[in-house]
Amino acid sequence: MKILFSRTFLLLFIVLSDLSFAQNKSDRELILIDKDWRFSFGHLYDTQKDFGHATGYFSYLTKTGFGDGPAAKDFDDRAWRKLDLPHDWAVEQPFGESGSFSHGFKAAGKNYPEKSIGWYRKKINVPESDLGKIISIQFDGVFRNSKVFFNGYYLGTTESGYNAFEYDVTAYVNYGGENTIVVRADASMEEGWFYEGAGIYRHVYLKKTNPIHVDQNGTFVTSELINNDATITAAITIKNKGKFKGSIDVVQKILDAQNKQVAISSENILAPEFYKTIDYSSKLRIENPLLWDIDLPNLYQLITEIKKEGKIIDSYKTSFGIRTIKFDSEKGFFLNGKSIKLKGTNNHQDHAGIGTALPDEIQYYRIKKLKEMGSNAYRCSHHPPTPELLKACDELGMLVIDETRLMGINDYHLNDLERMMKRDRNHPSIFCWSVGNEEWNIEGNIVGERITNVMQDFAKTIDPTRPVTVGISSGFKSGISSVVEIMGYNYLGNGDIDAHRNEFKKQPGMGTEEGSTFATRGIYFTDDAKHYQSAYDKKPRPTFYSIEEGWKFYAKRPYLAGMFIWTGFDYRGEPTPYGWPSVTSYFGMMDVCGFPKDNVFYLKSWWGKEPVLHLLPHWNWSGMEGKEITVWAYSNCDEVELFLNKKSLGKKKMEINSHLEWKVSYSPGTLEAIGYKNGKKVLTAVQRTTGKAENIKLKLDKENVLKGNVAVVTVEATDKNGLNVPTANDEITFSIKGGKILGVGNGDPTSLESDQFIDDISLVAIANLKEQKMANAVLSQQLSNFEENEWTEAFKDRDYKKQAPSYIYKGEFELKNNALTNKVSFFYKKIGVETVVFINGNKVEASTDDAQKYILNSNILKQGKNTIHIAATPLQKIKDWDVMNTNPGIIQVITPAEPCKRKLFNGYAQIIIQKEDNTKEVVLSASAKGLKMTTLSLK
Structure with a gap:
């Protein structure tokens, strides 16, 4: 008997456009307020250093409106640093050996009380014409334990650093004048065992609505395919924060990608009562819909309008896609009725140079890099992601496992799960919810079983269309693994997957984590003294499997839906198998910049659709003449022949999901591989011995930045012939006109160089x-x-x-x-x-x-x-x-930052730049001792 999870689907995140609302004459506005905040460090326990906050006779918890210190409306913050959001103060700090191992040894957090509390303040004006509207402040995420104040009034505390939250400030607004938003973030405690950043690292919005409006995250769109048509169920929650009693009209329209209306419904209903909500749904039909797919991610838009007395008072946009998903315990995963092997990666949310404060453009950059590798699925490890990541996955065609932070059955746990699901359930990219990961204390016992049953059933009340999984690593026999809907295997070395499957034949499964391999980009001989691991794909530990071993295991078992590699990108923290001064992980298929390690080309060979031929290692081995070098070829060609200085070293046949190896006596020159399909030459790959580094090359990654003002620039050193020098480690100094440098990186797991170069501000x-x-x-x-x-x-x-x-x-x-x-x-x-x-x-x-x-x-x-x-x-x-x-x-006292600089690591570095507003041209300059200076102009 098979167990099938076949549900149509849902949609995408709520994206609100001020322009379209103005055209619809709606009262709703969503205004991004990321610019021009003031920031200063407070102190974890010294109230004097925390600006005297919470020392007044009446505190903000005893009497309403008694926010003191920086929480007071009229606190003087003129001497504080001025910055724009998103902001991660942890990435700005130097490294310190007493810093957290799991968070990359950054000098922030509980061991640094003077860098564990961050205060943010912003002034906004609200016109008198907004009187009568509902005014809210919406945060996509603050790490962590944030307390928010408005005009000195305490609004609330949100402990988790990963969930979005919103506060109604209508009663506290100074209409027609200035208003002050204050946030105190306490990042002294860690939620995860990986780098998490610190501060307001996601977007903040000012929201204005009519008292009668669609509730926050108040739409849920599902679809059912019958023959060639789709029946759309558009469910909404309407809230009334006013005293109007009477009827309202609810109009729901669906637009295609060309903004052409393809369906509409309208109904007159009674408005909810004061401070009450009602649920409403309509059925709409789309003929011959374009389905959302990983190759063709077609999207639609639901426009929900609420009319009162003929006037549009609210207009709410929900982007969605139409698709079906199904897990089969015998045949794996199906998307739109087509069998799809999940080729996934796990990922944390930080990037080189910028920490967790990722500009929206970098979300697209990272997802495109994974897609280029052949990946079709992404697991949010191990927390709710930023909305822009899911938007990128929707638009680019990447399946997603959305994961909550902590397992449990009380309000803290279930409320966090509910908020994540209601925010995200309209994203077509999401095909599975994860309610836990490697909860070793409960995985194999009755407590874990009970908690999983509660969370699983609770999730179904919010979204019955998607299945639930848990990533399990301490044995696959009892407890959680016996009751979870979709079995999530974390590392085949942790248990007998086949034996578990034979015992639970009705339970579909997938590898939620696999292939925890150590590798350093551009390194081909492990050097434990320097903390460098060879990039050849080898077993990291006796009980763990290489990338190739892991993929072969999952690829040949149809009952397994696929696997998610640990990880797509390196990340700060968890510098296993080393410690200080290693500060990033070694697990990624790509380094923290997104530069590919050689494993990328193995996956591209067997996950992608294009012909691939890649040779490793590089061919700069001065001093090793005559010594044996192991040469690998990653390819999906039928055969590969290897040549050294035009002399054939033999042709070898490629086995599916494998690689080829030769032992080669090193001699400088040209190492060349030729790939054959059906006996015909189709590809050539070359590794050449280069000359010394003479030039700096700056390359704009146009293909991977979708839009916006942020650009990713690759920095490399080349020889006189323009060839990349794979051993170059020159220090490059940068300057910029017409923009600013957001951060720099190079992928070196032991680099203790600064990520960012900002002026130091001290208050005396x-x-x-x-x-x-x-x-x-x-x-x-x-x-x-x-x-x-x-x-x-x-x-x-x-x-x-x-x-x-x-x-x-x-x-x-x-x-x-x-x-x-x-x-x-x-x-x-x-x-x-x-x-x-x-x-x-x-x-x-x-x-x-x-x-x-x-x-x-x-x-x-x-x-x-x-x-x-x-x-x-x-x-x-x-x-x-x-x-x-x-x-x-x-x-x-402002001490100007030193010039921005970064060493190349094995030939490469990365710089992320942002264009200034109203600037037509950005000019980036790069110089280094002994190398020719260069510039890059962006218009």
Whole structure:
């Protein structure tokens, strides 16, 4: 008897377009608010270093609106760093041996309390015309344990760093004026055993809707294929946050990829009551639909309009695809009725140079790289992904296993699962939900069985169209593996897969993790002293299998749907089998930049559709003349013949899913392979001994960046003939005009070089503030001499009803260095009506753009202790309970970053650049000692 999971399908993520809503005259707006945030580090446990947050008599948890420190609406953040989102503060930090092994030894997190708390602040204006709308702030993800405030009002806490969340701020808005959003992220605790980044690393939106609107993630589109037609069920949840009672019209239209309407329905229904929701669904029919497939990822769009009294008050877009999926316990996986072997990879979400703060374009870049390798499936390991990743998979044709973070049956676990599924269930790319991974404590016992049953059945209440899996690694006999819908085998060395299948013949299965191979790009002799692993595909451990062994096992078993390799890309953290100073994994088919290791070409040979012929290793082995080198050929040709300097070393027949090997006595020159199909020459591959590096080559990866302002540039060194030098490790220095450099990388797992080059901003407090009374309200423009014994502690026991005409204040601040290149500013916080400021006895003038900012020239500053005097007429209390400011301000020291640079690793490096707004041309320059400088112009 077979068990079949055949369900049509669902759709894609909710993408809201301001333009289209304006055209529909809808009240809905979704505004990206990633630009112009302020950021500063707080402190994990020292409240003084955490800007005094949560130290007030009334805290934000005791009385509404009492957010203090940076959470207060009027907190002065002018001295904080200005940045755009997404932002990952962990990737900006240097490496440290006391950092987390699993997180790549970055100097952030619990061992670094001064770099474990991040504060973000942003000011927005909301017009008076928005009064009456529902105003929300929507976050795609903050790592982690985020507390959010709006105008000083505490909105809530979201512990997990991977789930999206939203807060209604309608009641707190200052309509027609300025509003302040504040986020405090606490990244001191890890959720995973891999690099997770820190901060607001995904997008943030301001959302505006009519009180009657489609609820957040409130659509669910499924389809059923009958003959050549599709019946679409468009289910929606409508919410009413207003007091309107009466009927509304619900209009649902389906548009094809050319925006042509192909179906429509309309119905008049009663609106939900105040703060209630109702569920509504309609049936729509599409004739001869174009199916979503991995080769032709056709998409449709559902437009849901809510009308009140003939006016469109809400318009909600849902992108979706039409397709069928089926798991068969005998024959594997089927997409649209066609048998498909899953050729998947597991992946984490970080990339070279930029950590977890991936621009949308990099999501497309990475999925395209995997597709070029022949991969057709992606497992989100081990957490909900960013929406843009799923959007890229929908548009490019990549199947997805969507995975929640933690197994359990309580609200924390099930609520996270529900939020992920409701957000993602319209993506056609998703074919399976995963509710757990390698939960060793429960995998083989009754607790795991109970939890799996609850999560599995709970998932079906949210989406009955897709099956559920769990990745299991501690034996395939009992517990979770006996009840999970789709068996997820993690490594065939961990149990007898065939034996499990024979016991549970009705249970479909797939390899959710396989092929955990160690390899370093461009390295062909393992060097444990340097922490480099040979790139030849070998068993990493006696009980683990190589990529080739793993694929052969799954390829010849029809009952197994396919396998997911660990991993597609290297990632920060888990530098197994080494430790410090290795900082990235060795598992990837590609390195952290996306540069292919040789295993890519094995997979491309047997996963892809195009002819492939690849030779390894490179042929630069000076000093090894006459010594035996192992040469491999990856190919899907029938036969391959190898030549060294035009002398044949033999022709060999290729077995399916295999590779070919020769032992070759090294001699410089040309190593050439010729591939034959049906006896005819079809391909040639060459490895040449190159000359020394003489030139820098910059290449824009046009094929892999779909759109937008972000570009990926490959950097390499070439010899006089333009050949890549595979052993080059020159340090390249970069400069840019018309854009900015987001990050640099090279794929070296032991590189401790900086990922990013940003100005260092330090905030120096003014200490030991004292005061003397002045007899005159007219402030002197020159600093007088004051009796030292007359200074008293500033503001102590101040009688605000009997203040002096003016005061002179004296304080100190410490400068660790006084470099000429530093930019030092005093951000004054008002302690007087009129003010004159002196630094080391010199009067300083306020900035023209900010009357409370003073730019300090280095010639009046000293290394070490500096003195500040502030002459001011006093502020007066209007009400007795007014709290008067007693903080004179902060000294900001900006130390400019050194020029951006990176060493080549085995011939290559990568730089990610972003075009500035309103710039027509970006010019990237690269130089290195002994190499010819080059530039790349992007228009």
